[in-house]
Amino acid sequence: MKGTYIFLSLIVSMILIAALASYVRYVHSKLFTIMADVPCEITEPGECFRDDTAVDASPAPYKKVYVRAADAPVCLEEHTCAHFSCATIASCRVVFCSPDTLTEGEACVTASPTVSPEPIPTR
Amino acid sequence: MFSHFVAVQYCFTYLIDQIPVGLLLYSHVPTAILALLFGTYVAAKTHNLSGAMLFLICTCFALWCILDLTSWFAFLGSPILMLTWSIEDLVALMMFFCSYIFLYSFVTGTDIPRWQQVAGLALIMPTAVWTMLGMNLTLYDANACVAIENDMITQYPYVVEAIFIIASLIFTVRQYLRPPERMAPRAIALAGSGVVLFLAFFFSSTLLVNILAPSDSSSYVYNYEIYGLFGMPLFIAYFGYLIVRYKAFDLRIFGAQALVLSLAAIVLSEFAFVTTTTNRILVSVTLVLIAIVGRMLTRSVKEEIGQRKEIQRLSDEKSEFMTFASHEIRNPITAIRGYASLIYDGTTGETNADTRLAAQKILVRGDDVLSLIAEFLSKSKVELGKTTYTITTFDSTATILALAEDFRPHAIAQGLTLEVRNDSPHQILITADETKLREVVGNLIDNAIKYTKEGGVKVSVERHAASARIMVSDTGPGIAPDVLPKLFHKFSRADAQKANLLGTGVGLYLGKTFIEGMGGHIWAESDGPGKGSRFIIEFPLTSR
Numbered sequence: 001m002k003g004t005y006i007f008l009s010l011i012v013s014m015i016l017i018a019a020l021a022s023y024v025r026y027v028h029s030k031l032f033t034i035m036a037d038v039p040c041e042i043t044e045p046g047e048c049f050r051d052d053t054a055v056d057a058s059p060a061p062y063k064k065v066y067v068r069a070a071d072a073p074v075c076l077e078e079h080t081c082a083h084f085s086c087a088t089i090a091s092c093r094v095v096f097c098s099p100d101t102l103t104e105g106e107a108c109v110t111a112s113p114t115v116s117p118e119p120i121p122t123r
Numbered sequence: 124m125f126s127h128f129v130a131v132q133y134c135f136t137y138l139i140d141q142i143p144v145g146l147l148l149y150s151h152v153p154t155a156i157l158a159l160l161f162g163t164y165v166a167a168k169t170h171n172l173s174g175a176m177l178f179l180i181c182t183c184f185a186l187w188c189i190l191d192l193t194s195w196f197a198f199l200g201s202p203i204l205m206l207t208w209s210i211e212d213l214v215a216l217m218m219f220f221c222s223y224i225f226l227y228s229f230v231t232g233t234d235i236p237r238w239q240q241v242a243g244l245a246l247i248m249p250t251a252v253w254t255m256l257g258m259n260l261t262l263y264d265a266n267a268c269v270a271i272e273n274d275m276i277t278q279y280p281y282v283v284e285a286i287f288i289i290a291s292l293i294f295t296v297r298q299y300l301r302p303p304e305r306m307a308p309r310a311i312a313l314a315g316s317g318v319v320l321f322l323a324f325f326f327s328s329t330l331l332v333n334i335l336a337p338s339d340s341s342s343y344v345y346n347y348e349i350y351g352l353f354g355m356p357l358f359i360a361y362f363g364y365l366i367v368r369y370k371a372f373d374l375r376i377f378g379a380q381a382l383v384l385s386l387a388a389i390v391l392s393e394f395a396f397v398t399t400t401t402n403r404i405l406v407s408v409t410l411v412l413i414a415i416v417g418r419m420l421t422r423s424v425k426e427e428i429g430q431r432k433e434i435q436r437l438s439d440e441k442s443e444f445m446t447f448a449s450h451e452i453r454n455p456i457t458a459i460r461g462y463a464s465l466i467y468d469g470t471t472g473e474t475n476a477d478t479r480l481a482a483q484k485i486l487v488r489g490d491d492v493l494s495l496i497a498e499f500l501s502k503s504k505v506e507l508g509k510t511t512y513t514i515t516t517f518d519s520t521a522t523i524l525a526l527a528e529d530f531r532p533h534a535i536a537q538g539l540t541l542e543v544r545n546d547s548p549h550q551i552l553i554t555a556d557e558t559k560l561r562e563v564v565g566n567l568i569d570n571a572i573k574y575t576k577e578g579g580v581k582v583s584v585e586r587h588a589a590s591a592r593i594m595v596s597d598t599g600p601g602i603a604p605d606v607l608p609k610l611f612h613k614f615s616r617a618d619a620q621k622a623n624l625l626g627t628g629v630g631l632y633l634g635k636t637f638i639e640g641m642g643g644h645i646w647a648e649s650d651g652p653g654k655g656s657r658f659i660i661e662f663p664l665t666s667r
Binding site: 025 | 131201217
């Protein structure tokens with residue numbers, strides 16, 4: 001029975017170590033990537049995504065950005081970033097719409113001058 | 124209520140659009156509290172592996188509920204969500220493994236074998252490593268406020284959970300078919316069902332979510348997951364019943380109080396859910412009724428348990444008195460026998476034939492009374508739990524056949540034949556208490572001679588498959604089919620009273636207790652009234 005208690009203590013220790021490692025990675029160092037949709041504008045070099053399942057008659061086009069959490073501005077998670085750009089963030093990557101990057105319910109469009117810079121309602 | 128904790132307003136708005144927050148709290152918080160209360164109570168009252176495992180299961184479950192609830196509350200910020208999401212699977216696996224260990228120790232009373240410990244650890248290890256390395260989550264989706272999982276890595280825990288469920292099921296079925304002495308088959312079935320159902324509820328809801336949710340988590344199907352948590356009240360209900368019905372964990376007063384508290388907790392948590400005044404009034408009335416009925420129920424359960432304790436105490440006192448009285452009666456009887464023996468031997472002087480006959484009858488009846496007293500003493504010892512066995516390995520053939528020969532004069536005096544048979548030329552070794560076995564078989568032979576009016580008695584020892592079989596058969600009055608099941612009960616004497624035969628009615632009861640206490644099996648067979656009877660004892664063979 002003593003052996004079983006020791007064994008269980010090992011497992012609990014393993015879980016605690018995993019929890020500690022996760023804490024350091026995600027909370028302390030923020031070593032993870034945030035993916036968010038940000039408004040896509042006319043000056044963009046690539047095609048934008050459009051959500052074909054949205055209830056709006058003309059949903060605003062968007063692009064996808066991937067940025068390390070430690071470098072991400074607060075407005076990214078709040079979806080309130082106006083004119084978000086990856087230019088000033090080293091870990092930031094933009095993904096434009098293409099046949100390779102499309103997922104179900106999305107379509108590729110070219111941004112127009114009438115596109116509103118308001119945050120896009122997402123699913 | 125949450126405004127102080129909201130770090131990401133977008134996710135807060137998103138959450139309340141997807142699911143009623145009250146339902147989230149209702150499914151997570153009371154079940155977690157119930158689990159912790161139950162596990163803590165049982166662990167505090169018991170000091171064994173089962174109690175410790177139950178506490179671990181309940182703690183893991185409660186921890187998982189907190190982690191899951193925090194994962195739902197993405198408005199706390201992405202770092203918190205990623206942290207809680209990443210370790211949920213590992214905590215769930217720990218819970219599943221502990222559930223298996225608990226079931227094993229609860230049913231068998233022993234630790235799980237070392238190889239199973241190692242196998243369980245090996246199964247959990249990959250998930251632990253992936254969690255430590257951060258490989259189980261790929262990124263945070265700020266659009267849906269969820270973590271995106273590595274599909275291959277996050278499918279693995281489901282496979283392991285399924286393995287633990289199947290292992291628990293197989294274990295339960297095997298133990299039910301060959302139950303250990305310490306637990307009734309029905310109790311094993313209940314315990315196994317409780318564990319398997321709890322795990323299956325949990326597993327199926329999370330698996331369903333995993334199957335339905337596409338990898339980009341664009342559709343919100345996590346809502347189904349919360350229903351799996353109601354497996355915990357089911358688990359508590361099963362083990363609460365086991366505690367009350369089968370005195371599991373040796374807890375005297377538990378079921379009524381815990382069930383009432385649980386019910387009250389679940390009803391109370393509805394306040395997080397209901398919004399209209401009418402519903403709140405109804406919930407309040409329900410709570411008051413539960414309190415009143417619960418108090419009446421717990422009081423009556425306490426009274427009943429108190430009465431049972433009193434009955435048990437009186438029964439123990441009776442057994443002790445029987446022991447005392449039997450010793451006190453034995454002393455003068457022994458003295459009477461002693462003097463009768465002196466008269467019979469002629470030590471006190473010349474005696475005539477009539478005097479010697481009278482002395483012989485005193486000796487014989489004195490022996491009968493001493494046998495009765497010995498049986499009563501043995502019965503008292505059994506009831507007080509003081510029976511001890513001196514276990515050795517010996518040749519059953521030699522022991523039983525020699526014993527049977529001792530009864531030959533008695534059989535001849537009754538006008539009966541006594542056949543003593545041994546079909547095996549070799550020794551038939553068994554491991555048991557030789558003295559007690561002689562006592563039991565001697566009682567069977569004595570009964571056979573006592574009850575048989577004509578014909579004879581046969582005593583045999585033989586090998587039967589992997590067992591040694593001792594059989595005492597007679598050509599006596601036989602045993603009616605309705606009497607056979609009651610034969611080994613206390614004070615059951617078949618037709619002995621009609622035949623005016625002396626006896627206590629505890630010989631067969633003691634015989635069964637002793638034989639089963641030594642790991643053997645005893646039973647009776649008869650083809651019906653007038654067709655004789657057979658008493659059979661079996662022990663596993665011992666190889667030298």
